[in-house]
Amino acid sequence: MSNHEHQDSKHQPVQRKEMSRRQFLSYTLGGTTAFMVGGTVLPMVRFAVDPLLAKGGESALVKVIEESKVTAEPQEVKFKVRQVDGWYKSETEKVAWISRDASGAVFALSPVCKHLGCTVFWNTHGKNEYDCPCHDARYSKDGKNITVANLPLDEYVVDIQDGFVYLGGIIANTRG
Amino acid sequence: MFKSIYNWIDERLDITPLWRDVADHEVPEHVNPAHHFSAFVYCFGGLTFFITVIQILSGMFLTMYYVPDIIHAYASVDYLQHQIPFGKIVRGMHHFGASLVIVMMFLHTLRVFFTGSYKAPREMNWVVGMLIFFIMLGLGFTGYLLPWDNKAYFATKVGVEIAASVPYIGGYIADFLYGGDIVGAQTLTRFFAIHVFFLPGALIAMLAAHFIMIRKQGISGPL
Numbered sequence: 275m276s277n278h279e280h281q282d283s284k285h286q287p288v289q290r291k292e293m294s295r296r297q298f299l300s301y302t303l304g305g306t307t308a309f310m311v312g313g314t315v316l317p318m319v320r321f322a323v324d325p326l327l328a329k330g331g332e333s334a335l336v337k338v339i340e341e342s343k344v345t346a347e348p349q350e351v352k353f354k355v356r357q358v359d360g361w362y363k364s365e366t367e368k369v370a371w372i373s374r375d376a377s378g379a380v381f382a383l384s385p386v387c388k389h390l391g392c393t394v395f396w397n398t399h400g401k402n403e404y405d406c407p408c409h410d411a412r413y414s415k416d417g418k419n420i421t422v423a424n425l426p427l428d429e430y431v432v433d434i435q436d437g438f439v440y441l442g443g444i445i446a447n448t449r450g
Numbered sequence: 451m452f453k454s455i456y457n458w459i460d461e462r463l464d465i466t467p468l469w470r471d472v473a474d475h476e477v478p479e480h481v482n483p484a485h486h487f488s489a490f491v492y493c494f495g496g497l498t499f500f501i502t503v504i505q506i507l508s509g510m511f512l513t514m515y516y517v518p519d520i521i522h523a524y525a526s527v528d529y530l531q532h533q534i535p536f537g538k539i540v541r542g543m544h545h546f547g548a549s550l551v552i553v554m555m556f557l558h559t560l561r562v563f564f565t566g567s568y569k570a571p572r573e574m575n576w577v578v579g580m581l582i583f584f585i586m587l588g589l590g591f592t593g594y595l596l597p598w599d600n601k602a603y604f605a606t607k608v609g610v611e612i613a614a615s616v617p618y619i620g621g622y623i624a625d626f627l628y629g630g631d632i633v634g635a636q637t638l639t640r641f642f643a644i645h646v647f648f649l650p651g652a653l654i655a656m657l658a659a660h661f662i663m664i665r666k667q668g669i670s671g672p673l
Contacts (some may be wrong), residue, residue, distance in 0.1 A: 325629045325636065326622055359634035362520065 296441040302425040315418065333443030339372060341437050344380050348373035348396045348415060353441060364370055370430050371396055382432055383417045384444050426450055462524050494558035506650065508544040516596070518642035520635045523598035548590055555586060567670040575663045578656055584610045585653045594646035597639060650672035
C-alpha cells in the first residue's frame, strides 16, 4: 500500500491544499445557515432570559419608627415599600418585628416563618418567643429557630439616621 | 356532490393514498375490544389523544375572552364562565379535561408497562411518551396560574419554590419562571405564553413522533 502511494507521488503533479468547489459551497451554505439561524434565535433568547440577567434593584431604605421608641420588647411595625412588577408600579405593605438586643443595637426580623411561610407573631404563648400559628414553629427573640423550622427568621437591613430607624431589603439572619 | 368534489381534487392531487395510509389499516384482534373485551385497556392511548384534542380546541376558544394580565385575568375568567352562554361548559371542558388527560395518560402508561410494549424495538417510543408526560405536567402547572385566583397564585409560588430548590441552577429556573422577583405580571404573561404556545407546539411535535413510530413499528403482539 505505502509502496503504491510512493510510486504515485512521483508521477502526479504537486498536490496543493486547495479547497474543492463542493467544500467551498458547503462551507458557504453552512455559514449562511448558521448566520441566519443565529440572527433569528439570539434576539429571542436574549428577550426570554432577561429576568435572569436583570439586576435585582437595591431595596430603598424606608423610614419606619423613631429610634427612641424601640424597646427590648419586640414590636410590630408596618411600612410601605414601592414595588415594581414589570409595567405595574405599586405600594405593598411589609411587616417587621423590631427590637433592641442586649447591647442596645436595633434589629428587625421578618415575620415570614422559615418552615412554610406563614406569619409568626411575638409572644402569643407567653413564653417570650416568636410563635407560628400554622405548625407551632418557635423562634427566640433573635429569630433563632427553636423547633419545627430549619432556619432562623430573616432580618431586614437596618439603618439609623437622625433618630429614625430605616429598614431596607431582607437578608439572612446574622444573629445566630 | 361531495363525491364529485372529492374526485375532482383526487384527480389533481392523488389524496387517496394520504388518508389510506393514516386511516385504512386493520386493528389486530388482540387489541380489539369487540373480540376480547379486556382489550379495552388498549383504548387509553387513543382516549388520551381524544381528550388532548378537546383541550386544544377548548383552550383556543377560551383565549377569545381570556386576558393574561394581573388586573384583568380573574375578571375575564369570571366573565367568560358566568356571563357567556356555555362558558361553564367550555371552561369546564378545559378544567376537568386537564385532570382527565393525566388520568388517561397514566392508564395508558400502565397498559404499555404491563404488556411490556416498551421493550425493543419500541424503547424510543417509550422515551417520547415520557417526554409527552412531562410536557403535560408542564401544561398543567402553567395553566393552573392563569385564572389568577388565590389557589393559582399560591400553587405557583410553591411550585416555583420547589424548582428553586434544585442544586446550583434552581435560582436561575425560578428567575426564569417568575420573570422577576415575585409571582406577578411577568409571571402571568410568561406562563400564558408557555401554556398556549411553547408547550402545545412541543406537544404536537412529540405526538407526531409518537404516532409515526407506532405506525412504523405496529402495535406490540399479544401477551
